[in-house]
Amino acid sequence: TEEAVDYILSAPPNVAATITCHHLLYNRNALLVGGIKPHFYCLPILKRETHRQALLKAATSGNPKFFAGTDSAPHATFAKETGCGCAGVFTAHGAVELYAEAFERAGALDKLEGFCSHHGADHYGLARNARKITLEKKPWEVPQTYTFGGSTVTPLRGGEQIQWSIVEDETE
Numbered sequence: 001t002e003e004a005v006d007y008i009l010s011a012p013p014n015v016a017a018t019i020t021c022h023h024l025l026y027n028r029n030a031l032l033v034g035g036i037k038p039h040f041y042c043l044p045i046l047k048r049e050t051h052r053q054a055l056l057k058a059a060t061s062g063n064p065k066f067f068a069g070t071d072s073a074p075h076a077t078f079a080k081e082t083g084c085g086c087a088g089v090f091t092a093h094g095a096v097e098l099y100a101e102a103f104e105r106a107g108a109l110d111k112l113e114g115f116c117s118h119h120g121a122d123h124y125g126l127a128r129n130a131r132k133i134t135l136e137k138k139p140w141e142v143p144q145t146y147t148f149g150g151s152t153v154t155p156l157r158g159g160e161q162i163q164w165s166i167v168e169d170e171t172e
Contacts, residue, residue: 001047002054008065009058016123018069019059021098022089022156027052038080039154042071043087059115060108067119070095076151090155094142098156100135100164134168 008017022042027049031040040046058066072095073088080086091098096116103112121128139161145152 001044001051005054005058009063011065013065016065016067016119017058018067018120019055020069020071020089021091021095021102022046022071023052024056024059024102025052025098038082038085039156039158040089041080041085041087042073042089056102056106060103060106060111062108062111062114064114064119064122066115067123068095068099068116069120074148074153076148077145077154078151080154090146090153093146093155094157094162096133096166097135097162097164101162104137104164132168133166135164136167137163138165138167139163140165 004017008015020042022040023044023046026040026046028046029049031037031046046052070091071089072092073086074090074092075086075088099116100109100112103109103115118128120126141161142155142157142159144159145154
C-alpha cells in the first residue's frame with residue numbers, strides 16, 4: 001500500500017521491501033471486475049489503483065530499499081478454482097519479463113537491473129549473481145496451463161501475451 005511505501009522510506013536502512021510483478025501491473029479490478037478471478041488472488045490482496053501507483057513509483061525509483069520478490073505460487077489450478085482457494089499468483093514463467101513491462105510503462109527501464117538483480121543481494125549482504133540475461137521487446141504467448149506434478153498450474157497471463165522475452169542467458 002501507499003502507507004507501506006511511506007513506512008519503508010522512513011524506516012532505518014535495515015528495513016526494506018520486496019514487490020511482486022503482479023502488484024506493479026494490476027489493481028483490485030483485475031481480481032473483482034466481472035466476477036472473482038481466482039488466479040489474481042494473492043496476499044497481500046491487490047489494492048486500489050492509488051496503491052499500485054505508489055508501489056510502481058517506489059519500485060522504479062532506484063531506491064535500494066525496494067527490490068523484486070516473486071510470489072511464484074504454483075498452486076494447482078483445482079486448488080485455486082475452489083470456494084476457499086489458495087492465495088498466490090504463479091509468475092515463475094515470466095516474472096522478469098513482467099517486471100520489464102511495468103518498468104517500461106513507467107519509463108524506468110534503466111532501473112530494472114538494480115531492482116531485479118542488485119538491491120536484494122546488497123540488502124542481504126550476498127554476492128551479486130554473475131549470470132546475465134538479455135531482454136528483448138518481443139511478445140510471446142503464455143500457455144494456458146503448465147503441467148505441475150500430477151496436476152496443472154495456471155500462470156499469470158495464461159493464454160495471453162507478455163511483451164518482453166529473455167533472449168540470452170549467459171555466465172560472465
